[in-house]
Amino acid sequence: MPTREENLRFWGRDYDWSDRGESWTPGELWKRTILERTLWPHLTPGMDVLEIGPGAGRWTSEILTRAPRRLVLVDLAQKCLDMCAERFGAEHPDIEYLLGDGMSLAGVADGCIDLVWSFDVFVHVEKPQVRGYMHEFARVLRPGAVAILHYASIDRAQCEDPREGWRADFTSTDLRELLDDAKLELIDDLYHPLISHTNSSIALFRRPR
Ligand SMILES: C[S@@+](CC[C@H](N)C(=O)[O-])C[C@H]1O[C@@H](n2cnc3c(N)ncnc32)[C@H](O)[C@@H]1O
Secondary structure, three states, rough: OOOHHHHHHHHHHOOOOOOOOHOOOOOHHHHHHHHHHHHHHHHOOOOEEEEEEOOOOOHHHHHHOOOOOOEEEOHHHHHHHHHHHHHHHHOOOEEEEEEEEOOOOOOOOOEEEEEEEEEEOOOOOHHHHHHHHHHHHHHHEEEEEEEEEEOOOHHHOOOOOOOOOOOOOOHHHHHHHHHHHOOOOEEEEEOOOOOEEEOOEEEEEEEOO
């Protein structure tokens, strides 16, 4: 089970980030398809964006091409925030970096975010922490604003080991339960081997108006 402490230890200390996480990108087509199916339809210039778990900035660099007004990066590991600051800081001195506790968005004001993005993060986060984040999304998103979350859907696994890739013990049913609980509205729940993996999905949901 990937606990908060294990995530912190692995990503903040043990993982070799020298390729900036690009070894997880199977190819340009994969990346473009994800962006076109999920992020681009919801991200327009001038938005206030929050990314959770940026790592070394594999998706942050894409978000920045759309000129957000404000970009807040939240990560459990200081090392990841430092890598992003080093990579983007000179050109984008206004990026905000928040060291998180792995389940809340303390430091982000109520109703100030237009879009939440998180990829390859919640696949490693267990249900109690995801529950915490869901309530935080409901708090920080503006009414009608959207969140895009890549998450572990081990109930849909088409591989031998549903937990392959250090997946959390989390299902698409859990996702629906937590969204209901936080009064968030599911827009789409994409499961396709090309865009996610055979044991993960991408959920798009919003805070109701
Ligand atoms: C597999 S890396 C993915 C990095 C980046 N999103 C990418 O796709 O290249 C996981 C990232 O999520 C962060 N992380 C793990 N658990 C977290 C949590 N509960 N809250 C916030 N960040 C977390 C890690 O520190 C790391 O930056």
